Amino acid sequence: MPEIPTSAVRDSDVLVSVHPSPIGPLTLMARDGRLTDLVMQDQAHATPVPRGSRRDDAFFVEVARQLDEYFAGARSDFDLPLHLDGTPFQQAVWAQLQAIPYGETISYGELARRVGNPKASRAVGLANGRNPIAVIVPCHRVIAADGTLGGYGGGPDRKTLLLELERAGHR
Numbered sequence: 736m737p738e739i740p741t742s743a744v745r746d747s748d749v750l751v752s753v754h755p756s757p758i759g760p761l762t763l764m765a766r767d768g769r770l771t772d773l774v775m776q777d778q779a780h781a782t783p784v785p786r787g788s789r790r791d792d793a794f795f796v797e798v799a800r801q802l803d804e805y806f807a808g809a810r811s812d813f814d815l816p817l818h819l820d821g822t823p824f825q826q827a828v829w830a831q832l833q834a835i836p837y838g839e840t841i842s843y844g845e846l847a848r849r850v851g852n853p854k855a856s857r858a859v860g861l862a863n864g865r866n867p868i869a870v871i872v873p874c875h876r877v878i879a880a881d882g883t884l885g886g887y888g889g890g891p892d893r894k895t896l897l898l899e900l901e902r903a904g905h906r
Contacts, residue, residue: 749788752795757806757900758893761870763795764788769818770798773868779888780865802870808904811837813871821865824850828862835876838901842880864888870897 750765762784764772774781797815804810819829831849835841841849843856843863850859859877866874869889875897879885887894 749785750791750794751784751788752790752792752799754795754799754802756802758870758889758896761802763798765794765798765818767818769816770868770871771818771820773871775869775889775893777890778869781888782867805870806900808900811901811904815871817868817871819867819872821862821867824858825862825865827851828859829866829872832863832866832872832874832876835873837873838904840876840878840898843877843885844880846877860886873897876901 748766749771752763754761754763759776762772762774763770764774764782764784772782801810801813801815805813819826821829827850828846831846834849843860844853846863847853847855847859852858863874863877864886866872866888869875875887875889875894877885884891884894884898
């Protein structure tokens with residue numbers, strides 16, 4: 736099925752739900768049957784909920800179930816239809832994020848190497864920060880080369896919690 740250009744999407748085509756989680760309420764958005772956004776409260780670079788979007792909690796039952804399983808340590812990856820809207824470079828970065836195994840971390844430099852541009856650590860960091868589907872597309876698994884957390888749009892406390900949750904479940 737061909738993609739509908741973003742400019743052709745009406746706000747009323749966007750479905751929205753809010754799901755509670757250990758890292759705070761998560762605003763979920765979807766269109767055309769695919770998850771487009773997972774937004775944490777006070778997240779940097781968050782996609783605003785479009786005016787005229789429709790609340791539809793029933794649509795997000797499977798997303799909520801998989802998130803609950805993840806936060807309970809019973810799920811290590813997600814099986815959901817996603818739509819990640821970004822530049823080709825961002826798309827490449829986000830695809831590599833999804834390849835980072837549960838419970839593991841890589842550096843921004845390693846992520847740059849994986850997208851075929853080893854000198855693009857800063858650009859990779861920017862693309863990582865623009866990931867529209869946090870948690871499910873695990874941008875929290877990317878850390879600084881010296882082992883420190885590095886940045887995270889959801890804040891360092893959330894990044895720490897997510898990494899600790901995965902380390903506990905990875906044992």
